[in-house]
Structures are given as C-alpha cells and as structure tokens.
Amino acid sequence: MSTLKPLQWGLLLLIAGAGLYTLFGQPSASVRAGILAAIYGAAACAYAVMAWQKQENRGLNVLFATVFLLLAVGQANMLWGG
Structure with a gap:
C-alpha cells in the first residue's frame, strides 16, 4: 500500500472541507x-486516471468515472440554472 504525498493530502483535505461546508455550512x-x-469532477478525473494506469x-474504474462525470455535469447544469 502506498502512502499519500503532501499534495495528495492537501487535495484530500480540501475536498473533505468543501464537502463538510456543503453539508453543514448551509x-x-x-x-x-x-x-x-468540482468534487464530482475531481473524483471522475481520479477514476479515469486509475482506469488508464491500472x-x-x-x-x-471506468464505470465510476462515468457516474461521477454525469453527477458533475448534473450539478454544473444546476449551477447555471438548468
């Protein structure tokens, strides 16, 4: 099992903080x-990279990347009033 690099820890904490703000910050x-x-888009990219490398x-991994990409597009549509 590999360890996370400092940049990966930073991104993980940023995503966790954004998720907590979304849930509890109203x-x-x-x-x-x-x-x-943004969170769903990052997850889609991560799964796409894993599918490409492994x-x-x-x-x-392709299935998860597709699901998260569709969730990201749905949220972006809501963002622009769709």
Whole structure:
C-alpha cells in the first residue's frame, strides 16, 4: 500500500472541507452546486486516471468515472440554472 504525498493530502483535505461546508455550512444553492460539481469532477478525473494506469478493475474504474462525470455535469447544469 502506498502512502499519500503532501499534495495528495492537501487535495484530500480540501475536498473533505468543501464537502463538510456543503453539508453543514448551509451555502446558497448555486454555491453548493458549484462545490459539488468540482468534487464530482475531481473524483471522475481520479477514476479515469486509475482506469488508464491500472489493468485490474479497469471496467469498474471506468464505470465510476462515468457516474461521477454525469453527477458533475448534473450539478454544473444546476449551477447555471438548468
């Protein structure tokens, strides 16, 4: 099992903080949609990179990347009043 690098820890803490703010900070609907779109987009990118780099569980990683990408697009649509 590999250890996380400082940049990865920073991104993980940033995403966790944004998620907690979204859940408990009661932001406006557009701010909440923007934060969730960014979090889902980051997750989609992470799963896409894992699918590209690793042979094992490639189908599952592609599935998760697709799901998170669709969630990000849905939140971005809400952000722009769709």
